[in-house]
Amino acid sequence: MTKRALITGVTGQDGSYLAEHLLSLGYQVWGLIRGQANPRKSRISRLMADLSFVDGDLMDQGSLVSAVDKVQPDEVYNLAAISFVPLSWQQAELTAEVNGMGVLRVLEAIRMVCGIDKSRTASSGQIRFYQASSSEMFGKVIETPQHETTIFHPRSPYGVAKSYGHFITRNYRESFGMYGVSGILFNHESPRRGAEFVTRKISLAVAQIKLGLQDKLRLGNLDAVRDWGFAGDYVRAMHLMLQQDEATDYVVGTGRMHSVRDAVRIAFGAVGMRWEDHVVIDPRLVRPAEVETLCADSSRARAELGWRTTVDFEQLMHMMVESDLRQAEQEQRYADLALASSW
Ligand code: NDP
Numbered sequence: 001m002t003k004r005a006l007i008t009g010v011t012g013q014d015g016s017y018l019a020e021h022l023l024s025l026g027y028q029v030w031g032l033i034r035g036q037a038n039p040r041k042s043r044i045s046r047l048m049a050d051l052s053f054v055d056g057d058l059m060d061q062g063s064l065v066s067a068v069d070k071v072q073p074d075e076v077y078n079l080a081a082i083s084f085v086p087l088s089w090q091q092a093e094l095t096a097e098v099n100g101m102g103v104l105r106v107l108e109a110i111r112m113v114c115g116i117d118k119s120r121t122a123s124s125g126q127i128r129f130y131q132a133s134s135s136e137m138f139g140k141v142i143e144t145p146q147h148e149t150t151i152f153h154p155r156s157p158y159g160v161a162k163s164y165g166h167f168i169t170r171n172y173r174e175s176f177g178m179y180g181v182s183g184i185l186f187n188h189e190s191p192r193r194g195a196e197f198v199t200r201k202i203s204l205a206v207a208q209i210k211l212g213l214q215d216k217l218r219l220g221n222l223d224a225v226r227d228w229g230f231a232g233d234y235v236r237a238m239h240l241m242l243q244q245d246e247a248t249d250y251v252v253g254t255g256r257m258h259s260v261r262d263a264v265r266i267a268f269g270a271v272g273m274r275w276e277d278h279v280v281i282d283p284r285l286v287r288p289a290e291v292e293t294l295c296a297d298s299s300r301a302r303a304e305l306g307w308r309t310t311v312d313f314e315q316l317m318h319m320m321v322e323s324d325l326r327q328a329e330q331e332q333r334y335a336d337l338a339l340a341s342s343w
């Protein structure tokens with residue numbers, strides 16, 4: 001029988017790759033969409049004909065109950081969030097509401113639609129739930145690499161809110177026997193990454209600088225170290241987590257560390273330029289509390305899910321630069337044509 005999946009955050013980077021992946025597996029895929037006219041539907045424009053949509057917002061419990069009731073999904077992937085870490089200091093309360101309480105609201109919607117009674121323990125519903133947890137929860141790391149039982153010390157309101165989402169998912173699993181898993185995913189990027197995140201900020205700037213449309217790229221902490229992978233690989237792990245007999249949490253990352261400096265070196269190098277000639281350090285971009293270094297120990301995901309990466313960091317940065325360069329060249333051609341036609 002055709003499986004039905006409901007994805008919150010379908011208009012985001014991961015939502016678009018996950019929707020594609022599930023469609024390729026034969027799923028009927030529903031995306032939760034908020035607001036009236038969502039501009040970011042552009043990311044999934046080529047999938048519009050194959051996707052179904054349902055209205056809802058993580059801030060609104062009733063809308064989530066209606067959405068889950070209407071879709072009657074086999075699997076719910078909760079990817080919706082305020083995902084840009086610096087914004088979480090500016091809008092800490094909203095971040096707590098969406099990234100923390102929002103998870104509780106989705107779990108409650110599932111519990112209600114499945115008819116799981118709170119006075120009973122060890123009951124189980126039919127709907128499987130995936131929570132997008134984050135390596136930001138580790139924050140100030142006490143051991144490297146980080147695995148499923150490494151202690152959390154979040155360093156941003158984003159990381160604190162995600163920690164609540166993580167533990168409430170585990171609590172509903174332990175309290176009500178719900179099938180809920182958290183994927184503790186490390187940074188993953190792609191040509192569809194939001195322009196505010198550092199890898200995409202770099203690839204977009206490299207393309208503009210290569211074409212002579214920009215000269216400088218302003219960045220914050222070049223020494224920050226992350227474990228960066230390709231988003232297309234990570235959505236396969238999300239799906240695999242919901243296909244296991246037992247629900248449990250998984251760390252997902254490459255196990256390789258690179259600094260922001262490595263990212264600029266590779267990205268500028270991809271178009272034959274030196275990063276030192278263009279990068280300017282802007283202290284205003286340094287965070288109030290930084291996560292200095294992250295590195296995943298994904299042994300459990302590799303052993304139990306058979307999960308593997310297909311793209312390494314250098315290939316990833318090249319892929320993003322090439323995509324942004326192609327796009328910028330095309331825009332420049334259109335601009336030239338428009339100019340020529342106005343003569
Ligand atoms: P994006 O920022 O690209 O997408 C976020 C999505 O959340 C958008 O679809 C947005 O919808 C939606 N959203 C925001 N607020 C609400 C709300 N109140 N109600 C409903 N939807 C809402 O994030 P990514 O795709 O990169 O990340 C997906 C998830 O994974 C996030 O939860 C993120 O925190 C987490 N994560 C991401 C990692 C990464 O490296 N990418 C690593 C670890 C975790 P709209 O278009 O309407 O704004």
Ligand code: GDR
Nearest residue numbers: 083085134135136186187196197198199219220221224285
């Ligand atoms: P992160 O990703 O905060 O790890 O969260 P981001 O790309 O924003 O930052 C990575 C590191 O780069 C440093 N940095 C800069 N970052 C940005 N955005 N802009 C800059 O100019 C800049 N200069 C240096 C940052 O200080 C940081 O150390 C991402 C998000 O996708 C989260 O939602 C997710 O949970 C985590 O990854 C895992």
